Amino acid sequence: MTQDAKVEEELSAxxxxIAGVDEVGRGSLVGPVVACAFIFHNLKTSIKVCDSKSISKIKRIRLFYEILQTNSLFSLGLASHKEIDQINILNATKLAMKRAVEGLRSKPDILLIDGSNKIKSDINQKCIIKGDSICKSIGAASIVAKVSRDSLMDKLSSLFPLYEFNTNKGYGTKKHKKLISKYGITPIHRKSFRLT
Structure with missing residues (x-):
């Protein structure tokens, strides 16, 4: 077990x-970046959480519902495609994380943030590279953020059916880029990103 993997247990003891914080949608060409701040009431839960991108959609959705049944707290924060274009993706990601933390009903003592970038907050923070794979609270935040954003992209797909957001989730697949070349961009594409 690495030193970072022990941090969560030591803080819990x-x-x-502890609020785990993670985001999804950073590399997408479309829509918002979505962050989640997640507090387990009991870290000893038997739920095995992990990086949301490393598991199948079916397993991710099953874990999402298991996580929601743990009587824990979470909050989502978004930064829109317009905000991403205005302040850049890194700053928009930090903004989404800040909004997620500020939305929690209970103020945590410490934030465990996936990655290497702290946010503007008076709460103590520790950044953990690949934290979603080694900390339960960050892994839970990763899964809740991913399932929530995927659901949003499914809804946006019904508004823009030509772009197949329900399958590509806005990411720059070859097919998505071909569709952009063929039909142009939608109002929710990130204009500051390389789209073709």
Whole structure:
């Protein structure tokens, strides 16, 4: 077990309230970046959480519902495609994470953030590379954010059916880029991104 993998257990043993924070949609060409801040009431849960992108859609959705049944707290934060274009994807990601943390009904003692970028907050923070694979609270945040954003992209697909957002989730697949070349961009494409 790495030192970072022990951090969550050590903080929990001190009875500190831990919020795991992660985001999805950073590399998408369309729509918002979505972040989740997640607090487990009991870290000893038997649920095995992990990086949301490393598991199948079926398993991810099953885990999503299992996580929601743990009587835990979570909050989602979004930064829109317009905000991404205005302030860049890194700053928009931090903004979405900040909004997710500020939306929690209970203020945590510490934030465990996936990756290497802290956010503007008066709450203590620790960044953990690949945190979604080694910390339960970050893994749960990853899964809740991913399922929530995928659901949003499914809804956006019904508004823009030519672009198949229900399958590509807005990411720059070859087919998605061909569709952009053929039909142009939608109002929700990120204009600051290389789209073709």
């Amino acid at each position: 001190k009875n500190l309230v």
